[in-house]
Amino acid sequence: MEKLNRGLVAVRTSNNRVYISWRLFGNDPPTIAFVLYRGETIITPMPLIDRTNFVDNTSTNDVYTIRSVLNGVEQTYSESAVVWPQQYLTIPLQIPVGGTTPDGVVYTYSANDCSVGDLDGDGEYEIVLKWDPSNSHDNAHSGYTGNVYLDAYKLNGTRLWRIDLGKNIRAGAHYTQFIVYDLDGDGKAEVACKTADGTKDGRNVIIGNPNADHRNAKGYILTGPEYLTVFNGQSGGAMVTADFVPARGSVTSWGDNYGNRVDRFVAAVAYVDGRRPSLIMGRGYYTRLVRSAWDYRNGNLTRRWTFDSSASTPGNSLYAGQGNHQMTVGDVDEDGKDEICNGASTVDDNGRGLYTNSKGHGDALHMTDIDPDRPGQEVWQCYEDKKSYGENGLALHDAKTGQALWGVSTTGDIGRAMAADVDPRHKGLEVWGASGGLYNCKGIQIAPNRPSMNFGIWWDGDLSRELLDGTKLDKWDYSRNTTSRLFTFYQHSGATDSNGSKANPALVADLLGDWREEVIYRSYDNTKLLLFTTVIPTNTRIYTLMHDPQYRVAVAWQNSAYNQPPHPGFYLGTNMSTPIQPNIKLI
Numbered sequence: 001m002e003k004l005n006r007g008l009v010a011v012r013t014s015n016n017r018v019y020i021s022w023r024l025f026g027n028d029p030p031t032i033a034f035v036l037y038r039g040e041t042i043i044t045p046m047p048l049i050d051r052t053n054f055v056d057n058t059s060t061n062d063v064y065t066i067r068s069v070l071n072g073v074e075q076t077y078s079e080s081a082v083v084w085p086q087q088y089l090t091i092p093l094q095i096p097v098g099g100t101t102p103d104g105v106v107y108t109y110s111a112n113d114c115s116v117g118d119l120d121g122d123g124e125y126e127i128v129l130k131w132d133p134s135n136s137h138d139n140a141h142s143g144y145t146g147n148v149y150l151d152a153y154k155l156n157g158t159r160l161w162r163i164d165l166g167k168n169i170r171a172g173a174h175y176t177q178f179i180v181y182d183l184d185g186d187g188k189a190e191v192a193c194k195t196a197d198g199t200k201d202g203r204n205v206i207i208g209n210p211n212a213d214h215r216n217a218k219g220y221i222l223t224g225p226e227y228l229t230v231f232n233g234q235s236g237g238a239m240v241t242a243d244f245v246p247a248r249g250s251v252t253s254w255g256d257n258y259g260n261r262v263d264r265f266v267a268a269v270a271y272v273d274g275r276r277p278s279l280i281m282g283r284g285y286y287t288r289l290v291r292s293a294w295d296y297r298n299g300n301l302t303r304r305w306t307f308d309s310s311a312s313t314p315g316n317s318l319y320a321g322q323g324n325h326q327m328t329v330g331d332v333d334e335d336g337k338d339e340i341c342n343g344a345s346t347v348d349d350n351g352r353g354l355y356t357n358s359k360g361h362g363d364a365l366h367m368t369d370i371d372p373d374r375p376g377q378e379v380w381q382c383y384e385d386k387k388s389y390g391e392n393g394l395a396l397h398d399a400k401t402g403q404a405l406w407g408v409s410t411t412g413d414i415g416r417a418m419a420a421d422v423d424p425r426h427k428g429l430e431v432w433g434a435s436g437g438l439y440n441c442k443g444i445q446i447a448p449n450r451p452s453m454n455f456g457i458w459w460d461g462d463l464s465r466e467l468l469d470g471t472k473l474d475k476w477d478y479s480r481n482t483t484s485r486l487f488t489f490y491q492h493s494g495a496t497d498s499n500g501s502k503a504n505p506a507l508v509a510d511l512l513g514d515w516r517e518e519v520i521y522r523s524y525d526n527t528k529l530l531l532f533t534t535v536i537p538t539n540t541r542i543y544t545l546m547h548d549p550q551y552r553v554a555v556a557w558q559n560s561a562y563n564q565p566p567h568p569g570f571y572l573g574t575n576m577s578t579p580i581q582p583n584i585k586l587i
Contacts, residue, residue, distance in 0.1 A: 001026070001546075001549065001552060001584045001585070001586055001587070002117075002182060002189075002546065002547075002552075002586065003118075003187065003587055004025070004118065004123050004124075004544070004546065004586075005023075005079055005122075005124060006022040006023045006066055006079045007021075007023040007513055008020070008064065008066050008080070008081040008513075009081055009512045009513045010064045010081045010084065011083070011084045011087055011535050012061065012085055012086075013087075013535045015059055016057055016058065016059045017055055018055070018056045018058060018061075018064075019054075019055055019056075019535040019537070020036060020053060020056060020066075021053040021054075021512070021513030021514045021533070021534075022034065022052050022053075022079075022513060022514065023512075023513065023514065023544045024052050024541060024542065024544060025543060025544065025547060025586070026543045026544065026547025026548070026581065026582045026584050026586075027582075027586060028543065029070070030581075031049070031070070032068055032069070032070060033047030033048055033049040033069040033070075034047060034048045034067070034068055034069065035048070035066070035069060035074060036056075036064060036065070036066055037064065037065040037067075037078075038056060038060070038062045038063075038064055039062040039063060047074075050539060050541055051514075051538065051539050051540070051541050052513075052514040052541055053513065053514050053538060054537075055537055062083070063080050063081070063082055064081050064082075064083070065078045065080045066078060066079055086492070087492075087532060087535055088493070088530045088533070089155060089530070089531040090157075090493065090528050090529075091127065091153055091156075091157050091528055091529040091530075091531060092157040092527065092528050093151070093153070093157075093528055094159055094162075095109055095111075095131075096109045096131050096149050096162075098146065101135060101143075101144035101145065101146065101219075102144055103143065103144050103219075105143070105144065107133040107134045107146040108133070108134050109132065109133055109134070109146070109526065110132050110498070110522065110526050111129055111131060111132075111498070111506065111522035111529065112129070112499070112506070113129075113130045113499075113506060113558075113559035114127050114130070114506040114507040114520050114559070115127075115178065115179070115180040115507065115555070115556060116128070116180060116507065116509060116511060116555065117180035117181060117182065117189025117190075117233060118182070118187075118188065118189055119160065119188060119189050119233030120160075120188060120233070120234050121186075121187045121188040124154075124155065125155070126152055126154050126160065127153045127154075127155070127507075127529065128150060128151070128152050128178065128191055129150070129151045129152075129153065130149070130150055130176060130178060131148065131149040131150075132148070132171060132498075133145055133146030133147070133148070133171050134146075136148075136171035137170065137171065138172055138173070138174070139172060139174050139260040139264060140260050142218035142219055142220065142258075143218070143219045144215060144219040145170050145171035145219065146171060147165060147167060147171070148169055148175070148176050149162055149163065149164055150162070150163040150165070150178060150191065150236075152202075152233070152236060153529070155531070160236065161236025161237075162202060163191075163200065163202050164199065165193070165196070165199050166195075166197070166198030166199045167198055167215060168196035168197050168198050168199075168212065168213070168214045168215070168221055169194065169195065169196050170215075170219065170220070170221055170263070173499060173502075173562070174263065174265060174325070174561050175194075175263060175265060176193055176265075177194075177265050177266055177267035177281075177557075177559065177560040177561065178191060178192070178193040178267070178559060179191070179192045179193065179268070179269055179279060179557070180233070180556060181277055181279075181553075181556050182587070183230065183269075183277055183278075183279060183295075184296050184298070184299075185276060185587055186587075188233050190232065190233050190239070191230070191233055191236075192228065192229065192230045192296070193228075193229065193267075194226060194229075194244055194281075195207050195208075195227040195228070195238075196221070196225065196226060196227060197209040197210070197212035197214065197224055197225060198210055198211075199229065201229075201231060201236055202231065202232075202235050202236015203235055203236065203237040205237065207229060207238055207241055208225060208227065218259075220258065220263075221259075222248070222259050225243070226243070226244035226247065226248060227242065227244050228241070228242050228243070228244045228245070228281065228301065229241040229242075230279075230301055240296070240299060241301075242303075245281070245303055246281065246282065246283035246290035246291070246292055246306065246308070248262060248263075253288055254284050254286075254288050255284075255287035255288065261284060261286045261287060261288075262284070263283075264284055264285055264561075265281070265282065265560075266282040266323075266324075266327045266557075267279070267281055267557060267560050268328075268329050268340065268553060268556065268557035269556045269557065270293070270338035270339075270349075271331075271337065271549060271553075272293055272304065272350075272351075273349070274335075276295070276297075277553070278294060279293070279294040279295075280292070280293055280294075280327065280329070280340055281294065282323070282342075284309075285321070285322075285324060285342065286321060287320055288309055288310050288320055289307075289319050289320055289322060289323045290307065290310075291306070291327075291342070291347050291351075292305070293305050293306075293351060305350065306351065307319075307347045307351050307352070307353065313352075313353075315353055316353060318353070318356050319342075319345045319347075319353055321361060321388070322343065322344040322345035322356045322357075322358065322359075322360065322361075323342035323343055323344070323345065323361060324343030324362045324365045324381065324562075325362075325363055325561040325562035326364075326557065326561050326563075327342055327557060327560065328341045328365055328367045328379075328554065328557070328564070328567075329341065329550065329553045329557065330377060330399070330550040330569050331569065332367075332376065332377055332399040332400045333354070333400050334376065334400075335349070337349035338549075341365070341367055341399065343362050343379075343381055344356060344357050344359045344361070344362065344383070345402075346402065355401060355402035357397060357404065359383050359388055359389040359395065360384060360385045360388030361384045361388075362382050362383045362417075363382060363384065363414075363415050363562055364381060364382050364415075364416055364417040364453075364562065364564060365379065365380075365381045365417070366380045366381065366418070366431075366564065366565075366567060367379045367399055367567060368429070368550075368567035368568060368570075368572075369569070369570055369571035370419055370428055370429045370431065370571075371405075371428045371442070372427060372571040372576070373441075374398075376398065376399060376400050377399040377400075378396050378398060378399055378405065378441075379397050379399050380394075380395075380396050380419045380429075380431045381394075381395065381417050382394050382414040382415065382416060382417035382433045382434065384413045384415075386410075386411060391407065391409055392406075392408055392409060392410065393407075393410030393412070393414035393435060394407055394408040394410060394414055394417060394432075394433040394435060395407035396431065396441070396443070405443070406442070408435060408436040408439070409436075410435040410436070411435075416434040416453035416454075417431070417432070417434070417453065418432055418451070418453040418454070418456070419431045419567075420464075420465035420467070420565075421463065421573030421574055422451060422464055422465065422467070422478065423440070423446060423447075423464075423478040424462075424463075424464055424478075424574035424575075425478060426440040426441070426446060427441070427575060428441030428442075428571070429441055429573060430446070432450040432451065432453065433450075433453060434453060436450070437449060437450055438481075446478075447478070447481040448481070449481055451467050451474070451476050451483055452467050452474065452483070454467075454468060454470070454502075454503060454504070455467075455468035455504070455508055456468065457517045457519060457565070458515070458516045458517050458572070459473060459486065459487075459517065459534045459536070460475065460486060460536050461536045461539075461540065462538070462540075463572065463573050463574045463575075464476075464573065464574060465572075465573070466486060467483065468519065469503065471488065471490040471496065471505075471521060472485065472487075472488055472489070472490075473486045473487040473488070489519070489521055489530075492532075493530055494523045494524040495521035495523065495524075495530050495532075496521060496523060496524040498522060499563070502562065502563065504563045505519045505520060506520040506522055507555075507558060508558070508565055508566070509545075509555040509558070509566065510544055510546050510551075511533075511546075512531075512533055513533055513534075514538070514541075514542075514544075515541075515542040515543065515544055516534050517545070518531055518532060518533045519531075519532050542572075542579060543581070543582070545566075545568055547582055547584060547586075548570070548579075548582055549569065549582060549584065551566050551567065551568040554566030554567060
């Protein structure tokens with residue numbers, strides 16, 4: 001996994017206070033402590049062993065430096081940070097020029113989903129941003145779209161490169177799922193996504209036929225070659241391109257003939273061999289469901305396996321229609337290797353079906369240790385079609401076996417579901433959705449009404465998770481069964497959410513400082529990204545969530561189709577046990 005720096009951040013919170021925070025690594029010894037310097041002056045009377053944040057009562061804006069202490073000896077390696085004047089970092093953007101499609105529609109660009117990776121190996125995350133044209137479409141809607149662009153930015157606003165996916169990649173939430181991850185273990189992240197004739201890489205080199213136009217009269221792209229490309233994270237240059245699998249084949253084999261279901265894509269990263277990351281590319285979930293694992297090693301892109309619900313393999317046909325608008329990844333059978341959870345079905349690390357519960361397609365999915373009294377992890381999700389799901393359109397099932405644990409009686413399409421520890425009176429995560437009330441992990445309703453159903457974020461310093469909906473950060477007040485506002489992001493530099501009614505941030509992840517999460521929004525005029533961090537002290541010391549493998553790959557797939565919040569592979573909540581140190585190698 002990534003060998004990060006300490007992510008030291010210092011934020012002025014008042015005229016005489018500066019909040020400072022830093023990372024604990026997943027492989028740090030439990031006895032490691034830290035000292036802080038303001039300029040040349042040490043400001044921690046004793047090394048800090050119980051926390052990874054500190055409040056400095058000073059009116060001076062100086063440079064802060066952190067050093068670790070091992071066995072009572074202060075280490076020589078140090079990192080420094082200047083003081084932010086406010087609670088967010090502004091990252092200037094370069095907006096692509098809009099245009100006009102063949103049907104006469106004028107379009108402009110908005111900043112959309114983000115992902116992160118250490119693209120240049122300096123220990124600091126860079127941001128990869130997808131630009132979405134104003135005429136992007138859902139697959140069910142016809143029409144041409146503008147091109148999709150991917151940009152890479154350093155946190156200081158330096159743009160490293162721009163990739164133009166070209167006219168033969170349609171714009172919309174279900175088309176471009178981009179993965180940012182160190183796939184080959186060289187200490188620098190790559191970027192991988194579906195490409196086509198006319199894609200221009202970050203060095204202005206064209207992939208395939210530069211003159212080809214495979215769009216039909218309705219704007220769909222149902223012919224022509226499809227590619228999978230791995231791009232260099234530093235330059236944006238295409239390093240290797242292969243024929244895309246899962247391949248299109250016959251359009252009608254996916255459930256319609258006009259281009260809706262054939263181009264429903266999802267993507268993720270998984271450690272299917274238990275040691276090194278593989279790229280997981282998925283196609284289809286309403287009917288035919290195909291998932292392929294790819295390895296990028298030594299400059300070569302090779303396919304490890306493909307699972308196809310249409311294959312002749314006994315039992316595979318039961319997986320048709322058993323997928324969500326996203327995948328999640330984790331070692332559900334505790335064999336040290338990751339499985340691919342599609343929602344109502346899971347594919348084993350070897351590319352064979354592990355189980356399906358036959359409840360059909362759903363829009364939201366959460367997998368973690370929801371009920372810490374039970375062994376292993378659980379999956380909470382909503383379902384769409386009552387003919388498929390039967391009685392319970394919201395249900396909790398065992399992540400290893402698919403066994404139904406309990407559910408909520410519903411009717412119709414249940415479009416939202418959420419899981420987070422919001423009530424410390426009940427052990428485990430609470431769960432809820434677009435029907436019913438708020439439930440504890442045992443299925444007991446603990447409130448008749450429910451919180452927002454969008455994103456969660458660890459922010460205020462306790463072990464419960466806060467609620468992120470659009471640009472509003474709320475705390476569930478379990479004593480009154482309502483929410484209270486903690487922070488309003490739109491009041492700061494025009495922070496704005498994305499993806500229409502989904503109202504997503506650009507990204508939620510543990511990007512800086514201690515174990516708690518940051519959130520990135522675009523500004524309303526798309527001229528900048530705004531990276532917000534918490535400034536609330538906490539005595540809880542946990543290693544960075546980005547060194548938990550399940551959480552880290554969840555950040556990588558967060559941008560895929562219907563965005564979902566990341567969850568770690570262990571129970572993180574009130575009265576949690578100390579997390580076991582992850583079995584990881586940092587490179």
